[in-house]
Amino acid sequence: MRTSKNITVVGCHAEGEVGRVITGGVLAPPGDSVFAMRQYLQNEADGLRKFLLYEPRGGMFVHTNLIVPACHPDADAGFIIMEPTDYPPMSGSNSMCVATVLLETGMVEMREPETRMTLETPGGLVEVVAECRDGRCARVTVDNVPSYAAKTDIKVEVEGLGTLDADIGYGGAFFVIIDANGLGMALTRDEAKDIVNLGERIKAATVEHPPVVHAQNPDIHTVTFTEFTWPVTWDAGVATGRNAVVVSPGKIDRSPCGTGTSARLAVMHAKGEIDVGEKFLSVSIIDTEFRGGIVREENVGGLPGIVPYISGRAWVTGVSQYMLDPEDPFPEGYTLSDTWTRALD
16 A cells, blocks of 8 residues: 555553543654643644644544653653544543553553553653452543643623533633533533534633633643533532533543543632642543542642542553555545534635
8 A cells, every 4th residue: 555654553542531542653742841842843843743643543522642652761651632623632531541541551561450650741740549359450640731720700791692601621621611500501412503603602602711821831821621410419528510611623531531520620620629639530422431629739830729630531542553644645644624624724
């Protein structure tokens, strides 16, 4: 076969959310940190993301992670997250997929019953504990990057909806958090299309507010996701909260969204609704679950914050080789508004 590219990708999903992992055929981009590598890909070499995520090789439901050598001396490996329109600094579901693939392919030595590793993400270091048995990774628990409430109890004006109460939390990206109950939504599968359309409208309205900027890294800014939440219930000391996170240009995170759960925990903690050591069960629109909670309080650039943890399962779905025929007219793929909500550049 004629090909000018040959990229090996291991398919994986974490509690329903696709997080493919590149294991061969791509060199690490230049940069003295994983964040710098991410910036290079985003600004200078975005063709890789388009090649793998856009049609005909990908789709709007696809996320892909590039494994890179760690730059930080305490990290075992690094990875860069590529999503349909963005390179988020951190992703909980993708970190679970990466850890599972690293262990089940032998890129990192698996130790039973528990393997510990440190991964360098563009948003910082995350500590990983993988429960391992019978040669596979059964569960991944991630101590996420420091998270915090950026803005609480704000008002967002959305055309056709009026004024909405909202919070903005950072959990590896910025989320505008909206009470779904107040909008009459139950966050069920049959509402998925309506949730997506509404979430994109709310995100656009929120971005028009004075921008949010990370307290320690000004290159991380702007609300990236809308997170709809259902009221929290408590049972035997465990809080349970349903959510639906909208990923641009228009899909719902199939998992309970690790960074969204972290942002929600940060806002809840800032409002005195959950404390260090209390357990939180985050539930997705397809009823999959992440276990979570707060490891400790931590200052984030002078602001009160937390280090949250998230825990879930990931499964390898296959191995693919993606190639590019030199005469293929779509070397960076294409998007259409029938499945992508809107065609992208």
